[in-house]
Amino acid sequence: NFSQVNNNTSGGGGGGIASGNANGGAPGTGTSNLTLFFTSVDHNTSNGGPMAGAGGIANGGSANIVLSQVNGNSAPGSSGGGILNHGTMTIGLSQVNNNTAASDSSGDAGSGGGIANLNFGFPNSGVLTINGSQVNYNSASGLGGGIAEEGFDSNGNPVAGGSLALNFSQVSGNTASGGGGGIYAVAGSPVTLKLSLVLRNNPDNCEPIGTISGCFH
Numbered sequence: 411n412f413s414q415v416n417n418n419t420s421g422g423g424g425g426g427i428a429s430g431n432a433n434g435g436a437p438g439t440g441t442s443n444l445t446l447f448f449t450s451v452d453h454n455t456s457n458g459g460p461m462a463g464a465g466g467i468a469n470g471g472s473a474n475i476v477l478s479q480v481n482g483n484s485a486p487g488s489s490g491g492g493i494l495n496h497g498t499m500t501i502g503l504s505q506v507n508n509n510t511a512a513s514d515s516s517g518d519a520g521s522g523g524g525i526a527n528l529n530f531g532f533p534n535s536g537v538l539t540i541n542g543s544q545v546n547y548n549s550a551s552g553l554g555g556g557i558a559e560e561g562f563d564s565n566g567n568p569v570a571g572g573s574l575a576l577n578f579s580q581v582s583g584n585t586a587s588g589g590g591g592g593i594y595a596v597a598g599s600p601v602t603l604k605l606s607l608v609l610r611n612n613p614d615n616c617e618p619i620g621t622i623s624g625c626f627h
Contacts, residue, residue: 411447418454423462423494425454425483430470430497442471442497446478456485460518463526464494465509471497479505487514489558490526491548498537499527506545513551521594522558523584524548529561529572536561536572540579547583554594555584555611559601570598576606583610590617597621 415426422428429444444467451466465483467473473495480492492509493499511520524545529536536559545556559571574595581592588594591611595601595618603624608615616625 411449413449415449415451416453420454420456420458420462422458423456423464424468425456425465425485426451426467428464428468429473430468444469444471444473446473446475449478451478451480451483453482455483456488458485459487459514459516463488464490465511466492468494469497469499473497473499475499475501475504477503479507480509481505481507482509484510484512485520486512487516487518487520489520489522489528491520491523491550493525494522494528495525495538496528496530496535498534500539500541501543502541504543506543507547509548511550511552519552519588520550521552521560521588522554523550523586524556526554526558526560527571527574529570531561531563538573539575540577542578544579545581545584549585550587552588553586553590553617555586555591556581557593558590559593559595559599561596561599568596570596570600573600575602575604577604579606581606581608581611585612589613592616593622593625595622
């Protein structure tokens with residue numbers, strides 16, 4: 411509460427905070443509960459590459475972020491410049507802005523410049539609700555400048571993600587070299603927008619085009 415977790419560097423996942431059970435969110439291995447209130451997690455870096463991620467926050471348990479900011483973090487060559495959620499997370503009245511998931515020195519592309527919401531196939535994996543918040547001015551060298559919504563099977567192949575719900579929120583000014591400037595969601599992922607604006611993203615607002623109701627190209 412009323413705290414700062416700023417300017418840190420990790421060789422693995424979670425440049426600022428890593429919260430989870432260290433087993434990818436698999437059930438039966440314990441849990442973690444993370445709450446941020448009036449807190450900043452800014453300008454942190456994860457250098458873990460493709461097998462890690464989350465410049466700011468990695469969550470594999472349960473997390474609640476309220477009246478806080480996760481800004482200016484980076485995860486080169488990985489997922490989630492600001493946040494990588496593969497557990498259950500709620501973000502309320504907060505900012506996830508100006509984060510980056512650029513390519514790393516090996517040429518690995520990054521995805522989910524602001525947030526990567528990943529479903530690893532376990533119960534309650536990749537469940538994200540965003541209320542009254544901003545996901546703005548983030549960038550990715552791969553897919554999903556603002557948010558990447560994906561799932562993976564046991565062989566690492568992409569499948570539909572967990573649930574992503576945006577209520578009274580904004581996803582704006584994000585960029586993705588690989589597409590899905592605002593939101594990229596694997597086809598079939600349950601994504602809902604309620605009175606939320608996804609606009610002025612580059613090269614487009616949502617991909618695949620026409621698959622997210624309420625999101626316009």
